[in-house]
Amino acid sequence: MDTRTPKATSSNASSLRAERHSFSQPSAENLVVETSIDGSPSAWHGSLITRHGPSDDQLHPAEHDIVAANEEEGMLRSTHTPTQTPPTPCRHLDYPEELAQIIMAMSPTQYYDELAEAYREASEFPPITxxxxxxxxxxxxxxxxxxxxxxxxxxxxxxxxxxxxxxGQQKKHVTGQYWKALEAELExxxxxxxxxxxxxxxxxxxxxxxxxxxxxxxxxxxxxxxxxxxxxxxxxxxxxxxxxxxxxxxxxxxxxxxxxxxxxxxxxxxxxxxxxxxxxxxxxxxxxxxxxxxxxxxxxxxxxxxxxxxxxxxxxxxxxxxxxxxxxxxxxxxxQTIDFEYKYHLERILNHRSRVNVDTAQAWYLRATWEFAGQYPNQTRNLSQAQLNIFVRAVIVPLFNTNRRYELPETFYLDHDRLRSLRVEIEDLVHIEVCMDAFANMLGQFGYNGAISPSTRHRLSTSLLAIMGNAMGHGSYQWVMNSEALALEILRQASLVAGQTMSISHETLSIANEYLLHMFYNSSTTHHPRLEAALFDRTMICINRHTSSTALDLFNTLVPIANTFSPQPTSFSHLDTSNTSTSQSRTPEDARWQDIANRVTHMIILHWRVWKGIAYIQEDSPEARAHREQNTPSPQAIKSTQPPSTAEHKTQLISNMKTGESLESGQESLVPHETHFQ
Known part of the structure; x- marks a missing residue:
């Protein structure tokens, strides 16, 4: 095998090596000489004890074995007649340690010590199986x-x-140790x-x-x-x-x-x-x-x-x-998304194997009903629409509010990462809106009262995103940390638009920075309510447009086609409005908010169709019965508000699962098997 340049070994490592792995010289009869490829001999002991215990003529205490008391040792020595002077007592090691000792004896270097350690500790199975x-x-x-x-x-x-x-780092380490152990085994x-x-x-x-x-x-x-x-x-x-x-x-x-x-x-x-x-x-x-x-x-x-x-x-x-x-x-x-997920979650809930607490989800929706139902007085005769409005509001509020009482229930576990990404993007968009309002205010200070063109907003937005760079997506703190640079850029562009000379004193910059920081700190009261309401309106328009859309229709319409490059997740560069017919009338922020509305719509429609009858709406509640008696919807309305599988089909499915009856032909193919992912 190849030889490697020995690495410097510290005195501590050398002493540890000698303390942990040394053992006494054997007699000449028990010495085994290993001849390496280049012909140099390497010695190691032959009188070693296995994990499985010694034979009758080889009873020596192993390193981790509990051997008999002194009387038994005397008896054993009396039954064994040595043919020569007994060797000096030594530590006997088990197989892995013996083999590791052989590896270390091949070359007194730190690298071979590492090979021996990997041989002892690494997995016996490849990282890919x-x-x-x-x-x-x-x-x-x-x-x-x-x-x-x-x-x-x-x-x-x-x-x-x-x-x-x-x-991932742990996986890389484990994988590296395996390949080192494999090299040690070849040696x-x-x-x-x-x-x-x-x-x-x-x-x-x-x-x-x-x-x-x-x-x-x-x-x-x-x-x-x-x-x-x-x-x-x-x-x-x-x-x-x-x-x-x-x-x-x-x-x-x-x-x-x-x-x-x-x-x-x-x-x-x-x-x-x-x-x-x-x-x-x-x-x-x-x-x-x-x-x-x-x-x-x-x-x-x-x-x-x-x-x-x-x-x-x-x-x-x-x-x-x-x-x-x-x-x-x-x-x-x-x-098949709706049918598959509905049956998957329902089967696990009925068999008490679900990670979702349905009672908690029902309580969350009930609290949302108490809080938001009064906001839709004109929709009381359309119960289904009012229920959906309440649900949409309950989903959007946590995107702007970190209060735990608005926290979404466990039913959203499949969308957790998407919701977290949306929350991060919304937080950055809110700060961009704050900067735009600060820009308008500074224009007024420069005596400019005209309208701000979309191209001007786009130019300022691009500059602000460039200043933030990789700090985007890491919370309000990063905007505060970069506030002075942001304030300077806002001042610079405001002076250009207002036709003022570019002369910004330190005092002017300090005032602008303090003003921007004040707006950042108060954005939850000055900007969140307005932007939350605007996102709700955009989302409801989008939902109403896709009421009858299938899951595949939603995918084809609402999922944007990715660019050929991979932008930063919160840079918004995936929204290219330059090639759209509406690019002249829409600001970059409009496109970004509409993209968020589309993504929220997609999640809400799929989630509502799967979980509405399982976790949120009890069809036999007094409110639902009273509404059905007063306002019986038309078959077309029922079809437009139900997922592809009808309510009768779902009722039959629940009944079959509860009674243990077999499913109808074609249903069983969608009942999922248990996997190690869940």
């Missing part, structure tokens, strides 16, 4: 309620490896299989056990490659996979030093190219090249790099297949 890839199988895609909900809001929804945040094989011959002593059987235990990860890795390949290729190729990835045969070849990893990699490359997208051919060729170079240089590190690339290619192929299936199934998944 059939189980980890199972979430990409079609049956998991079609029963994953979160994915089926998210697909309604994203035109480019696709799977990708998730390495974001703290969990260990060199010592065990190409070193000294198997000793023909009483330790021989134990040596065989030690060699067997050393093969911890390589056999598992080969089996995993075989399983993943079989999941990616047609059934007709399974026999080929099993033939070339015969794990017992491969391990025998490794022990005898005749395993041709290059030939195996070339065969896998040919198989992968037959079934993967042509764009992946370059990755496959690079993987083979790395393994070839590693084998020629006898470098365990480079061989492991090639194997890592192989697993990445397998994961990429699985992702390609899953993303292709999502694109093909997307219209069907979206069209």
């Amino acid at each position: 059939t189980q980890s890839l199972s979430e990409l199988d079609i049956q998991h895609i079609t029963t994953n309620v979160r994915l089926r909900h998210d697909v309604n809001f994203d035109r480019d929804l696709s799977f990708r490896p998730n390495l974001d945040g703290a969990k 260990l094989y060199t010592s065990l299989f190409q070193g000294a011959p198997t000793p023909r002593t009483k330790e021989g059987d134990r040596w065989v056990d030690l060699v067997h235990y050393a093969q911890r990860r390589i056999p598992v890795m080969f089996r995993t490659i075989q399983e993943v390949l079989k999941s990616l290729v047609p059934d007709r190729d399974h026999a080929r996979v099993e033939e070339h990835l015969d794990v017992p045969m491969l391990m025998q070849e490794i022990q005898r030093g005749v395993c041709d990893l290059v030939r195996l990699a070339e065969w896998m490359a040919q198989l992968l190219k037959e079934h993967c997208a042509p764009i992946r051919d370059g990755l496959v060729d690079e993987m083979v090249s790395i393994i070839r170079v590693g084998a020629s240089k006898r470098s365990s590190a480079q061989i492991v790099d090639g194997l890592r690339d192989l697993f990445n290619i397998l994961e990429t192929m699985k992702l390609d297949v899953a993303n292709h299936q999502i694109r093909n199934l997307k219209p069907m998944l979206i069209e």
